[in-house]
């Protein structure tokens with residue numbers, strides 16, 4: 001036990017946390033931890049990062065046609081580096097601007113979260129840098145749908161004590177994940193699906209908390225091949241698809 005506390009102390013010291021003595025000093029009261037799973041069993045939250053991009057419109061429509069609401073953690077300047085008001089994407093419903101894509105997501109009942117404006121990793125950033133990344137993206141989404149986002153996912157899932165505190169002050173919940181099929185690393189869809197399957201197959205009905213899975217709507221194979229496979233599999237388990245706010249029982253948007 002003593003060695004465990006010593007290790008914990010060492011771990012905090014290595015990230016610069018002030019003077020921890022024991023477990024009671026673990027930061028909790030002012031810093032929101034990241035959420036990794038839902039607050040109950042039997043539910044499943046699909047989440048998509050790094051868009052909007054050219055596959056997002058059709059993905060959202062497909063999900064809608066299957067009665068599924070998902071959550072999109074968006075960037076304003078990442079895969080699309082030009083004005084979202086004027087740049088268009090070809091969709092099955094014709095050319096749409098990226099702002100129109102955001103508006104459609106909202107109208108269909110999907111949730112929109114922030115993934116920072118420029119996909120900026122927040123660890124080690126100044127307060128001004130973090131506020132810029134969060135406020136730019138919040139303004140962009142507000143201009144599109146008239147709502148202030150409350151859900152955020154840090155790029156690479158990475159925050160430190162300082163950025164956690166600033167995100168909390170800005171009114172954000174930090175949404176992480178418990179399933180990452182690695183849809184971005186060049187693996188096959190079979191390999192990606194197996195990662196998810198191996199985790200969900202261990203679930204104990206009525207006990208295991210619902211999952212938050214991580215995908216990227218900027219990769220066509222993830223959108224077109226992996227997502228339908230996940231839907232069929234999860235439906236076969238009789239789980240209900242939920243948005244992140246439903247998964248956690250928290251607000252998706254700030255008052």
Ligand SMILES: [Zn+2]
Nearest residue numbers: 049050155156
């Ligand atoms: Zn990302």
